[in-house]
Amino acid sequence: MKYSISIFNLFSILFVISCAPDQESGFIIQGHINSLENGQAVLSKLDLDTNQKIDVDSSQIINGSFSFSGTIESPYLHSIFLNDSLGPIHLFLDNSKIKIVGNIDSLENVTISGSREDSLFHSISLDAIFEKETGMNLMLNKNDYTFSAFVAYYQFQVNQISLDTMKAIMRGFSSDVKQSEYFHQVSTLFKTLEATSKSKSAPDFTVPDVNGIDVSLSDFRGKTILLDFWASWCGPCRKVSPDLVKLHNQFKDRNFTIISLSVDDSRDRWLKAIEDDKLDWTHLSKLDGWGQVSKNYGVMAIPQNFLINPDGIILNKNLTIEKLTERLDQLLPKSPS
Structure with a gap:
């Protein structure tokens, strides 16, 4: 992705x-x-x-x-x-x-x-920063480059890397890299990722919806939730919109809903994207860009998603549409025919 x-x-x-x-x-x-x-x-x-x-x-x-x-x-x-x-x-x-x-x-x-650092940076494409195989190679084998701590900052967010592996990667960085601002950011991010990992309680929040009415995550207790971080300006987010519509329509009658939390800063662009993409579920945004909620979830790249059970416990993170469909079919009882 x-x-x-x-x-x-x-x-x-x-x-x-x-x-x-x-x-x-x-x-x-x-x-x-x-x-x-x-x-x-x-x-x-x-x-x-x-x-x-x-x-x-x-x-x-x-x-x-x-x-x-x-x-x-x-x-x-x-x-x-x-x-x-x-x-x-x-x-x-x-x-x-x-x-x-x-x-x-x-x-x-x-x-x-x-x-020296730029030569390594320009040896791969920007897209490769998110590719797990490329990222693991850099983080493990080029760990005397600050660029590799930069890679870790995004790899830790978007790929399925165990907390133990993250700890090992962080320990492996050279002493110079550990003095860098990127390593500081990775260390801070790790604490957040640890707090929002599988089986942890999803941090509650209260954010206005499209009508300016405050909505809390805890308002949806009793439902299985896909918490979706996105933005109107995010090409990869918009590309997956049709698949999210299909997912919502397939499972909305099985005690499931989607909450989309936007990191937009323009109300007009946000509302237009919702309408254009026909996203018929709860939408929330403080319209403050990368605000406190995204920080609390360790989200600084999008799209990202969290699957949350009816008790507010995180089940999975960043599942593809295919994996989400499979997981929801396992979790949710089918509606009586």
């Missing part, structure tokens, strides 16, 4: 700008893009605690060239935007002298050199 994350969900780092960094301790980025008009380049990141995009530095573009310099406490993924509308160029930034060279008509194929 493909997952959707605001690409800036991949960018968080403790970042300190320095006017004249020592090349041994700081970074220098020198970029040149052929045929790029004069203007401005912006280096951005996202704070993983708030999921807010932050512009950390800007540089004039002169004759296709731009540069940034500074110091970061640990490697982290950043993005470079050019003249507002071009890019992003993704860069797993570390304290190195980095060169970026490319053409305006193929920014996705720029050449980035000089960074």
Whole structure:
């Protein structure tokens, strides 16, 4: 399954700008893009605690060239935007002298050199970050790279990895990686995943529905629930909507319902997606983006789902539609014919 994350969900780092960094301790980025008009380049990141995009530095573009310099406490993924509308160029930034060279008509194929961390980052596709086999290989065999802690942050969320295996992966990271912001985020995430694992009570919450009426998860005690995290802007979420409609129609008369919790921040887009996709069940959102409820469930990539029994106990997490259909058919008594 493909997952959707605001690409800036991949960018968080403790970042300190320095006017004249020592090349041994700081970074220098020198970029040149052929045929790029004069203007401005912006280096951005996202704070993983708030999921807010932050512009950390800007540089004039002169004759296709731009540069940034500074110091970061640990490697982290950043993005470079050019003249507002071009890019992003993704860069797993570390304290190195980095060169970026490319053409305006193929920014996705720029050449980035000089960074140990970025060389590993660019050796796989963004989609592969979510693939379990690729992720396990990186987390176990490249555990002296901060990029592998970054991979763990998403692998732990979306794949079926046992808590014991997660602990072993975390123990295996090098001492330098354990000092990174990504490892800190993984450690915090692990505690949340532990609290929302199979057989644990699903954290209760109260969130407004489409009519602005507060609805609590506990209001649905006595029913089997699929708690679905999604957003109108999430392509993979929208792609699975027809399958969710079929699932709902198949089991809605067997004491089952879906609660979709959106991480949207636009009411109009949220309501339009519900109508367009014909999602006829309970929809909740505080319209605050990645808010506290998603944090309480360890959800920072979507779609994700939790199957919850009538007593509010988590049965399964992130089951495919096929597995959900099979599981619900086992759990729910058929309606009398």
